[in-house]
Amino acid sequence: MILVTGATGNVGSQIVNQLLAQGHKVRVFTRDAARVAQLKQVELAPGDFTQPDTFAKAVTGVDAVFMMNGALDGQLFRQLMSIVKDAGSPRVVFLSSLFANDPDLRIGQLHKDKEEALRGSGLPYAIVRAGGFMSNAYQWIGTIKAEGAVYNAMGDGTTNSTDPEDIAAVAVHALTAPVLTETVFEVTGPALLTAAQKVSILEKYVGKPIRTIDVAPEKAVEGLKANGIPAHVAAALGQSFEAIRAGRVTQLTDTVQSVTGRPPRTFEQWAQEHAARFA
Secondary structure: OEEEEOOOOOOHHHHHHHHHHOOOOEEEEEOOHHHHOOOOOOEEEEOOOOOHHHHHHHHOOOOEEEEOOOOOOHHHHHHHHHHHHHOOOOEEEEEEEHHHHOOOOHHHHHHHHHHHHHHOOOOOEEEEEEOOEHHHHHHHHHHHHHHOEEEEOOOOOEEOOEOHHHHHHHHHHHHHOOOOOOOEEEEOOOOOEEHHHHHHHHHHHHOOOOEEEEOOHHHHHHHHHHOOOOHHHHHHHHHHHHHHHOOOOOOOOOHHHHHHOOOOOOHHHHHHHHHHHHO
16 A cells, blocks of 8 residues: 555646556545545545644555655654654655755755655655656646736746656656665656747647746745745745756756656647646
8 A cells, every 4th residue: 555645736646646557555645535536546544744643544554655845844744754654664755856956945955854854764765856847837827828928937047847747657666666776866857948948839739829928036926925825935936936047957867767768758748738728
């Protein structure tokens, strides 16, 4: 049995689907059972991280646990890892960020802190450090539909856009490999792309012109807060936008190829498959 947290997210939902396709038993830890009601083959474990007793029930009897970073603070994350250890020390796979390589950035430190907590837990573990999700483009849906525009806080900086399907495939390997030979998997897509390049690809499949409008990172932060993102998270994201603008994201890896035996999926493949959501 494998416990998946964040099962309704872009990566977590792919992990559930891939595990089921491989014949694994899956338990989903969720605050809202209605949101995963369509997953008929999974076992539901209702609960919330802020109620650790519900998490303790969820990890009972599992062989591995997939953990998202989410909004968990470091102290709560350590408490949860202690609960996992008390449950028999199943393997933990933690979805981190490539920004953890740059802990001077707040978003990097948020992930790095949890990585260190996991390393110090005594649990068998693997860390999946992912590049920017291709699905982050969903944040553009509203303005593409309303204005035919994307507001870009990253300037001409590039990101190593990564398909959630590929991130999930590496995480599934880390969750299920009989012997885990690596503890850190750094996952990227096949190319470094600017926001404007992604918009140019996307508009081919959406079927209408889309403008890219440059905005300052601080303005983007205000927009995030207006949309309900906590101020400290919005500030951390704003700092990452500035890092991307400055050209600090340059890493590409062959992890997807080495783990799955196939090349990582391109943004063009992703855009073609998901364009209907932007139309």
